[in-house]
Amino acid sequence: MKAAIMVGANEPVEIHDIAIDQPGPREVLIRTGASGVCHSELHFLQGLYSQNTPTVLGHEGAGTVEKVGELVSYVKPGDRVITCLSSFCGNCERCLSGRPNMCMNKSELERESGSTPRLSKNGEKFFALSGLGTHAEQMLVHENATVKIEGHDDIPYEELALVGCGVMTGIGAAINTADVEVGATVAVIGCGGVGLNVIQGANLANAGKIIAIDREEVKLGMAMQMGATDVVDASVHTDISKRIFELTDGQGVDYSFEVIGLKETAEAAFHMLRRGGTATLIGMVPQGTMLEIPAWSWGERRIQHSSIGSNRFRVQIPQLVDLYARGKIKLGDLVSQTMPLANINQAFEDMQKGQVARTVLTYD
Ligand SMILES: [Zn+2]
Numbered sequence: 001m002k003a004a005i006m007v008g009a010n011e012p013v014e015i016h017d018i019a020i021d022q023p024g025p026r027e028v029l030i031r032t033g034a035s036g037v038c039h040s041e042l043h044f045l046q047g048l049y050s051q052n053t054p055t056v057l058g059h060e061g062a063g064t065v066e067k068v069g070e071l072v073s074y075v076k077p078g079d080r081v082i083t084c085l086s087s088f089c090g091n092c093e094r095c096l097s098g099r100p101n102m103c104m105n106k107s108e109l110e111r112e113s114g115s116t117p118r119l120s121k122n123g124e125k126f127f128a129l130s131g132l133g134t135h136a137e138q139m140l141v142h143e144n145a146t147v148k149i150e151g152h153d154d155i156p157y158e159e160l161a162l163v164g165c166g167v168m169t170g171i172g173a174a175i176n177t178a179d180v181e182v183g184a185t186v187a188v189i190g191c192g193g194v195g196l197n198v199i200q201g202a203n204l205a206n207a208g209k210i211i212a213i214d215r216e217e218v219k220l221g222m223a224m225q226m227g228a229t230d231v232v233d234a235s236v237h238t239d240i241s242k243r244i245f246e247l248t249d250g251q252g253v254d255y256s257f258e259v260i261g262l263k264e265t266a267e268a269a270f271h272m273l274r275r276g277g278t279a280t281l282i283g284m285v286p287q288g289t290m291l292e293i294p295a296w297s298w299g300e301r302r303i304q305h306s307s308i309g310s311n312r313f314r315v316q317i318p319q320l321v322d323l324y325a326r327g328k329i330k331l332g333d334l335v336s337q338t339m340p341l342a343n344i345n346q347a348f349e350d351m352q353k354g355q356v357a358r359t360v361l362t363y364d
Pocket residue numbers: 038039040059060165166
């Protein structure tokens with residue numbers, strides 16, 4: 001089967017024909033329907049985060065179950081599923097305390113080292129990004145990395161795929177991690193695929209003022225469509241914290257979200273808070289970066305991280321799909337363009353130009 005391979009940092013992505021094994025006892029073989037190209041993949045490709053290679057890229061996908069292992073009872077062939085990178089063991093203290101996205105036994109969900117690899121080429125093991133590897137014609141994953149979608153056969157895979165990372169991460173950061181309350185003032189720094197979903201999440205929570213911050217006019221336009229009430233063009237207002245105070249009567253915001261992954265904007269997320277406010281960091285700040293925060297300015301301000309929207313995805317992804325079916329959130333508007341797997345390098349080039357929310361790869 002064809003798959004998009006990261007061969008090394010700062011190398012172009014290559015399309016390889018690789019072998020995929022039969023499902024092990026708790027594994028599921030999926031025919032990929034569509035996969036979204038996520039900004040965080042770029043961090044691995046640029047060497048800002050370490051990643052074993054060769055690896056099949058992609059962690060945002062959906063498709064149809066083709067075959068299941070002998071111990072799998074959750075899904076069966078023909079089921080439509082979304083994959084999620086927050087795979088969980090279901091037995092550890094974190095899983096059993098209602099925080100499966102913080103699972104402590106994720107290595108149990110991989111095959112033991114030395115056994116036949118799930119993915120290979122001429123005997124060489126190929127890794128799968130986040131245990132998924134969605135940019136491929138097929139995926140072989142642990143059953144606890146899937147959630148089945150029942151009763152929404154009219155929603156295409158191009159839209160369902162986005163829920164597995166971008167939508168869950170963004171909306172989850174607002175409604176789970178930060179728990180934005182009705183009437184709160186919110187700022188979102190970075191309006192790509194995830195940032196737009198933080199805006200949707202703040203909107204779902206009935207936030208009062210939702211201020212979108214980006215350098216690209218086209219993304220600020222999308223932010224307004226997703227429910228932002230105000231925008232800050234960071235190419236004009238380079239001191240974004242100062243601009244936020246101007247827009248909030250000198251008070252700052254209750255909740256800020258950083259969705260880019262830069263030291264400067266992560267620190268700005270803290271600086272723009274009002275007393276008692278909370279900054280939530282989502283963007284992947286490069287490994288080794290230190291953040292500096294002035295200790296004199298606490299005032300019960302908090303800074304926290306959100307991992308894939310603090311999700312309980314088996315419960316929450318079907319809820320998000322239902323919300324979409326009822327017109328409460330948008331999915332189709334997040335898909336800027338679709339293209340075949342073979343054009344994946346184009347997708348990353350377009351991403352770096354900053355003009356797209358999501359490029360979705362399609363499979364025949
Ligand atoms: Zn992602």
